[in-house]
Amino acid sequence: AQRVTQPEKLLSVFKGAPVELKCNYSYSGSPELFWYVQYSRQRLQLLLRHISRESIKGFTADLNKGETSFHLKKPFAQEEDSAMYYCALITGSQGNLIFGKGTKLSVKP
Amino acid sequence: DTAVSQTPKYLVTQMGNDKSIKCEQNLGHDTMYWYKQDSKKFLKIMFSYNNKELIINETVPNRFSPKSPDKAHLNLHINSLELGDSAVYFCASTLKWGNEQFFGPGTRLTVL
Numbered sequence: 001a002q003r004v005t006q007p008e009k010l011l012s013v014f015k016g017a018p019v020e021l022k023c024n025y026s027y028s029g030s031p032e033l034f035w036y037v038q039y040s041r042q043r044l045q046l047l048l049r050h051i052s053r054e055s056i057k058g059f060t061a062d063l064n065k066g067e068t069s070f071h072l073k074k075p076f077a078q079e080e081d082s083a084m085y086y087c088a089l090i091t092g093s094q095g096n097l098i099f100g101k102g103t104k105l106s107v108k109p
Numbered sequence: 110d111t112a113v114s115q116t117p118k119y120l121v122t123q124m125g126n127d128k129s130i131k132c133e134q135n136l137g138h139d140t141m142y143w144y145k146q147d148s149k150k151f152l153k154i155m156f157s158y159n160n161k162e163l164i165i166n167e168t169v170p171n172r173f174s175p176k177s178p179d180k181a182h183l184n185l186h187i188n189s190l191e192l193g194d195s196a197v198y199f200c201a202s203t204l205k206w207g208n209e210q211f212f213g214p215g216t217r218l219t220v221l
Contacts, residue, residue, distance in 0.1 A: 094157035
């Protein structure tokens with residue numbers, strides 16, 4: 001079955017600390033994975049996707065097929081990073097996104 | 110020049126009513142979606158649609174029906190609203206498979 005698991009519902013760190021948001025997936029084919037972010041009172045927006053291999057706002061994510069993971073990392077968290085983060089897997093003929101349950105990141109001053 | 114827009118932003122209604130939520134995208138995208146975000150912030154696909162195919166998530170009750178008058182619009186009609194339908198509904202669109210999906214601002218539906 002296709003599934004995306006984000007084990008942490010809430011992650012709280014202090015400003016300047018490293019942050020890692022975990023994401024594991026279950027998919028029989030070759031996965032295409034994304035991280036979407038939802039800042040307070042804003043719409044969901046793409047943060048990054050694994051095939052682009054770029055760093056956005058200091059965040060990176062590496063696809064590890066052996067561990068079926070796509071963890072999101074940032075070496076030094078900022079207060080403006082506080083948001084809801086969703087890991088997502090694309091699937092189906094029309095590219096439906098299967099989302100994890102989301103992790104709320106809270107960065108304290 | 111909002112890319113994906115939804116109306117209304119908030120919708121409060123009584124159980125048993127029928128309501129619609131409208132979605133429009135001005136990006137020239139071929140595929141549009143409806144997602145439901147429940148009170149625990151879980152996001153789940155409801156429908157995907159392009160000019161060739163409508164795919165319905167099997168868990169969606171048939172009280173929900175998408176209607177697409179043209180490529181730029183995908184409206185969501187809900188009949189006989191129930192308390193459990195209370196959620197935030199997001200519309201999204203994409204140019205093609207695998208590309209970034211652009212989301213609307215969401216419609217918060219409250220059923221009393």
